[in-house]
Amino acid sequence: xxxxxxxxxxxxxxxxxxxxxxxxxxxxxxxxxxxxxxxxxxxxxxxxxxxxxxxxxxxxxxxxxxxxxxxxxxxxxxxxxxxxxxxxxxxxxxxxxxxxxxxxxxxxxxxxxxxxxxxxxxxxxxxxxxxxxxxxxxxxxxxxxxxxxxxxxxxxxxxxxxxxxxxxxxxxxxxxxxxxxxxxxxxxxxxxxxxxxxxxxxxxxxxxxxxxxxxxxxxxxxxxxxxxxxxxxxxxxxxxxxxxxxxxxxxxxxxxxxx
Numbered sequence: 001x002x003x004x005x006x007x008x009x010x011x012x013x014x015x016x017x018x019x020x021x022x023x024x025x026x027x028x029x030x031x032x033x034x035x036x037x038x039x040x041x042x043x044x045x046x047x048x049x050x051x052x053x054x055x056x057x058x059x060x061x062x063x064x065x066x067x068x069x070x071x072x073x074x075x076x077x078x079x080x081x082x083x084x085x086x087x088x089x090x091x092x093x094x095x096x097x098x099x100x101x102x103x104x105x106x107x108x109x110x111x112x113x114x115x116x117x118x119x120x121x122x123x124x125x126x127x128x129x130x131x132x133x134x135x136x137x138x139x140x141x142x143x144x145x146x147x148x149x150x151x152x153x154x155x156x157x158x159x160x161x162x163x164x165x166x167x168x169x170x171x172x173x174x175x176x177x178x179x180x181x182x183x184x185x186x187x188x189x190x191x192x193x194x195x196x197x198x199x200x201x202x203x204x205x206x207x208x209x210x211x212x213x214x215x216x217x218x219x220x221x222x223x224x225x226x227x228x229x230x231x232x233x234x235x236x237x238x239x240x241x242x243x244x245x246x247x248x249x250x251x252x253x254x255x256x257x258x259x
Contacts, residue, residue: 001081003042005249006114006232007032010123010202011222013090014066016051016169025224026069028244033072035247040080044110045103046202046220047088047123052165054093054153061158062097070101077102086110088123088203089140090169093149107144115235117197120190124183124203124219133193134186180206180219187217198237200230207239207252228252 012029014022036043049069055062077083085103087094092107099105108129109122126136128144142148156164187199191214199217207221207228218239221228227242231249239252 003040004233005039006042006044007036007249008044008046008121008200008218008220008230008232009223010046010088010220011048011205011224013048013051013222013224014069015166016224026066028227028242029069029223030072031244031247032242033069033076037076037079042081043076043083044121045083045085046121046200047086047092047125048090048202049085049088050091052162052169053091054149054158054161054165055095055097056153056158056161057095058153059158063162073103074101084110084121086121086123089125089143092144114232117232117235117237118195119198119200119237120194120196122199122201124201132190134190178204178206180204180208180210183219184210184217187215188212191215191217200237209239 009032012025014026016022017025033043035041050063050065053063053065073083082102082104084106085098086106086109094105109120109127109132112119112121120132122134125140127134128136128141136144152161183201183204187210190196190199191212196215198215200220202220202222204219205222205225206219207226208219210217216237218230218237220230221239223229223242227244229240229242230237231240240249241252241254243250
């Protein structure tokens with residue numbers, strides 16, 4: 001099916017904020033999802049939809065986070081098309097629930113072509129594949145390993161396990177200094193080895209477009225702070241912001257002018 005627009009979002013981090021702020025983020029995101037249903041736009045989620053997430057399948061436990069958002073996505077997935085969900089370093093411990101909600105789940109990266117453009121989609125914390133030379137850090141590999149998950153869930157029951165994840169997530173963000181250079185260098189390296197037009201990721205929370213000799217790297221920034229996303233339309237890809245009040249996709253430059 002052909003879509004007039006393709007939308008790419010990341011780093012919503014539902015559950016990371018006080019109740020009032022979290023509710024506003026959810027409301028704005030649901031408004032965007034409903035807009036995409038009405039207009040039949042294609043959606044791609046590039047990780048960290050949730051700030052912390054772990055399912056305990058053997059105990060039938062699913063976190064209570066963001067149920068209204070997941071309900072909206074489920075409606076989208078069944079009425080438009082399954083949204084691609086590339087899990088991030090905060091929400092990759094899903095063992096079937098997101099798939100039951102209708103998402104097209106990817107734990108690594110996704111190569112896709114839209115019209116004549118070739119795109120590499122990933123979260124930004126590395127990949128577990130030799131095809132793309134961007135290995136995850138050892139700590140991230142450990143956290144995603146089955147042995148770690150099994151040990152974690154054996155020691156900590158669901159509610160305590162989720163509480164520990166929330167605490168660790170909060171601690172890690174406090175020690176996360178914004179630096180665009182690592183992902184910029186990695187994107188340039190990938191462009192030099194692969195025939196791509198665009199690389200899209202999130203992860204470092206810095207929205208930007210970086211043009212290299214062999215392609216353009218777009219970092220989606222954060223939905224929780226910037227309401228930023230990338231929009232592909234008419235064979236072009238650019239950063240935009242979502243204005244929930246007017247239900248409009250605005251050029252990202254308009255945010256910089258307001259700031």
